[in-house]
Amino acid sequence: MAKEFPQAYLNGKYIDSKKALIPVQCKAVQYGLGIFSGIRGHYNPRKKNLYLFRLREHYNRLKESAKIVQMKFNYSYPQFEKIILDLIKKNKAKEDIYLRPTLYASSTSLTPRFDGNNDDLAIYMISLKDYFNSTKGLSVCISTWRRLDDDSISTKAKITGTYANSALAKTEAIQNGYDEAIFLNRDGKVCEASGANLFGIKDGVVYTPPLSANNLHGITRRSAINLLRNDLGLEVREENFDRSTLYVFDELFFTGTAAKIASIAQVDKRKIGNGKLGPVTKKLKEILDKIAIGDSEKHQKWLTPVY
Numbered sequence: 522m523a524k525e526f527p528q529a530y531l532n533g534k535y536i537d538s539k540k541a542l543i544p545v546q547c548k549a550v551q552y553g554l555g556i557f558s559g560i561r562g563h564y565n566p567r568k569k570n571l572y573l574f575r576l577r578e579h580y581n582r583l584k585e586s587a588k589i590v591q592m593k594f595n596y597s598y599p600q601f602e603k604i605i606l607d608l609i610k611k612n613k614a615k616e617d618i619y620l621r622p623t624l625y626a627s628s629t630s631l632t633p634r635f636d637g638n639n640d641d642l643a644i645y646m647i648s649l650k651d652y653f654n655s656t657k658g659l660s661v662c663i664s665t666w667r668r669l670d671d672d673s674i675s676t677k678a679k680i681t682g683t684y685a686n687s688a689l690a691k692t693e694a695i696q697n698g699y700d701e702a703i704f705l706n707r708d709g710k711v712c713e714a715s716g717a718n719l720f721g722i723k724d725g726v727v728y729t730p731p732l733s734a735n736n737l738h739g740i741t742r743r744s745a746i747n748l749l750r751n752d753l754g755l756e757v758r759e760e761n762f763d764r765s766t767l768y769v770f771d772e773l774f775f776t777g778t779a780a781k782i783a784s785i786a787q788v789d790k791r792k793i794g795n796g797k798l799g800p801v802t803k804k805l806k807e808i809l810d811k812i813a814i815g816d817s818e819k820h821q822k823w824l825t826p827v828y
């Protein structure tokens with residue numbers, strides 16, 4: 522179990538995280554009406570500072586999610602940043618952390634609707650190193666569950682209720698002995714994992730499903746595309762591909778805030794490449810790790826120092 526920090530933020534106040542509770546009757550609990558983000562902070566012991574990764578992009582995605590579902594997210598960026606930084610300072614965090622800001626529908630009335638509620642902001646934080654076991658490549662499967670379509674539930678808003686779809690796929694994968702599941706979408710094209718985007722490499726070219734494939738507009742995905750193109754000089758194509766194409770990629774990896782860059786060793790028992798960490802995945806992982814702890818001058822603008 523990851524360590525939860527003692528202080529959380531709920532409805533405008535910093536409180537004991539054990540007391541950060543919401544009513545069972547509210548629409549967030551009953552209908553999954555909420556939007557959220559997961560944000561990482563990395564501690565650099567040499568610089569004695571903690572760096573939040575792409576905080577503004579997380580704020581922007583929350584703002585866009587709220588707009589899509591018509592929830593009230595009435596915080597300016599400076600207000601949001603201050604709430605987060607104050608929470609981390611109150612928790613005196615000097616380690617790698619993961620923050621969960623969630624705008625939840627707190628209304629307890631019966632009707633399942635997004636508008637007209639009192640939407641409240643809750644934030645808690647935990648310590649987090651690796652989400653996936655990074656010592657070996659992941660063994661993944663294609664889920665029998667399809668990714669929901671953007672015209673069923675917006676896939677561009679990070680909606681709490683959407684994660685029932687993710688949970689069905691993840692549960693099935695784990696019960697069948699895999700680490701993670703990859704969704705196909707309704708068109709049978711490769712989409713993403715239960716909580717991460719997907720990249721493949723074939724003959725030196727990088728492929729990732731386009732945003733229209735019903736995947737989340739991942740912040741790590743955007744960062745990876747930027748680094749693959751600008752720092753590694755590779756061609757990156759955002760295009761649809763199908764299941765069989767996955768099996769014959771030279772390298773495959775997930776990107777995500779929790780997942781970081783996670784190498785995939787096999788899909789449905791087919792070894793990817795030689796089943797070991799591939800050179801592009803390795804290089805990208807190294808670059809991103811260096812950026813995240815504040816050791817890349819060029820990418821300081823991606824970071825918000827806490828102290």
Ligand SMILES: Cc1ncc(COP(=O)(O)O)c(C=O)c1O
Binds near residue numbers: 714718736777778
């Ligand atoms: C379904 C899904 N796709 C992709 C991602 C990766 O997005 P990001 O890089 O912004 O964390 C996540 C994690 O937030 C996710 O839950």
